Amino acid sequence: MLTNPIPLAQALIREPSITPLSAGCFDVLERWLKDLGFTVWRVVFEEEGHPPTENLYAKRVGHGPNLCFAGHIDVVPPGDTTQWTHPPFDPVIKDDVLYGRGAEDMKGAIASMIAGVARFLERGGAAPNLSFLLTADEEGYAINGTQKALRWMRETLGETIDYCVVGEPTNPTFLGEMAKIGRRGSLLGQLTVHGRQGHVAYPHLADNPITRLVAMLHALKAEPVDEGNAWFPPSNLEVTSIDAVNPTHNLIPASATAHFNIRFNDGFTGETMQQWVRERCNRVGGAYDLHMRVSGESFLCPPGPLSDALIRACQIVTGHVPQLSTTGGTSDARFIREYCPVIEFGTTGFTPHQVNERVEIQVLDQLADVYAQWIKELNDCHLKA
Numbered sequence: 001m002l003t004n005p006i007p008l009a010q011a012l013i014r015e016p017s018i019t020p021l022s023a024g025c026f027d028v029l030e031r032w033l034k035d036l037g038f039t040v041w042r043v044v045f046e047e048e049g050h051p052p053t054e055n056l057y058a059k060r061v062g063h064g065p066n067l068c069f070a071g072h073i074d075v076v077p078p079g080d081t082t083q084w085t086h087p088p089f090d091p092v093i094k095d096d097v098l099y100g101r102g103a104e105d106m107k108g109a110i111a112s113m114i115a116g117v118a119r120f121l122e123r124g125g126a127a128p129n130l131s132f133l134l135t136a137d138e139e140g141y142a143i144n145g146t147q148k149a150l151r152w153m154r155e156t157l158g159e160t161i162d163y164c165v166v167g168e169p170t171n172p173t174f175l176g177e178m179a180k181i182g183r184r185g186s187l188l189g190q191l192t193v194h195g196r197q198g199h200v201a202y203p204h205l206a207d208n209p210i211t212r213l214v215a216m217l218h219a220l221k222a223e224p225v226d227e228g229n230a231w232f233p234p235s236n237l238e239v240t241s242i243d244a245v246n247p248t249h250n251l252i253p254a255s256a257t258a259h260f261n262i263r264f265n266d267g268f269t270g271e272t273m274q275q276w277v278r279e280r281c282n283r284v285g286g287a288y289d290l291h292m293r294v295s296g297e298s299f300l301c302p303p304g305p306l307s308d309a310l311i312r313a314c315q316i317v318t319g320h321v322p323q324l325s326t327t328g329g330t331s332d333a334r335f336i337r338e339y340c341p342v343i344e345f346g347t348t349g350f351t352p353h354q355v356n357e358r359v360e361i362q363v364l365d366q367l368a369d370v371y372a373q374w375i376k377e378l379n380d381c382h383l384k385a
Helices: 005-013 025-035 107-122 146-157 209-221 270-284 305-318 361-384
Strands: 039-047 050-060 063-072 092-094 097-099 128-135 163-166 178-180 185-194 236-243 255-264 288-296 323-325 342-344 358-360
Touching: 005 025, 005 097, 005 107, 005 361, 025 039, 025 050, 025 107, 025 128, 039 146, 050 146, 063 107, 063 361, 097 361, 107 128, 107 361, 128 146, 128 361, 163 305, 163 361, 178 305, 185 209, 185 270, 209 236, 209 255, 209 270, 255 270, 270 288, 305 342, 305 361, 358 361
Parallel strands: 063 128, 063 163, 163 342, 178 323
Antiparallel strands: 039 050, 050 128, 092 097, 097 358, 178 342, 185 255, 185 288, 236 255
8 A cells, every 4th residue: 555656645635735734634644654664753833924834854764865755735726616627625536647636736746755665665675764854835935844844854853864856746748758956046026116196198297107117127128138058048037017006097107016027047146136137227217116035046956866866767667868957937946955965856747736637647656666766776876885
């Protein structure tokens, strides 16, 4: 039973763990992990302005390096449940496909991780230290989740991890296609330009903020941010909304606001990216307010023993050599990389966050084999050293 990821994936999907709720997911996981010989710690972190969030760390003592499986049990809301073919928290298998919220992102991968550990242990022989780091705060603000859990592990338990795989859905079309060794940073911006309200028939008596806001957005978008590099595509800014909150057609508004997001490569830090934005807004001039928040820095874990082990595991199990990539959004790998080398590899990524989220049963089964082989490859590498 422990070597089969499907029952566990179904049990996790049944728990409506919408961020930051863990529902009963950690109860389920604690039972399975203890059956595999893991010691389990559960800890709740709080911060003013953000809801308390539960996290789980589990470890099975072995020899050598600590190989960690990391991920999140929280999911995004299902949206209009009438649009789902099957209820989002009632896991259904149809035509060898598992349906349910979290099937791909990423309860299915967590189930495959535990099944993979069980398969590795079933084969016998020396085992490394194995651990799990799971949070319920990845799909939200990630304030009371992995980054605090990592500090708590080090400061309270004296725990360190040596290698980590995060089970985000990384494969665009088939298992073994892609693994992530880095991610672009993300900057969220709110730009408000101030003018002077007035009648549209007397523009000389007013100052239209929309005109300057458009000019600033043009300054931000007209030229490429950069050209990218060997591992990263060019940084990119997208305007996500423009609003003057104007209730009538013959009024020049007093202010206008735009929101934007920049996904930036490792040619920038969050700080230098903010400086770049300010410089371009200042070219236009005038009164404006600019609020920016960096939700994650860009990072790269260069190819090495960790990625080599995963590539060999994928090739053995799937016959494919995964492309090492930095595409996509952010993940909790951005916090883990400060502590150890990290790589992301999980299911296919057809339906995360979508209505009728689903994953093929075969993908979860093969993924468990990849994780088991990943442990073996790194363990063998350590034993030979």
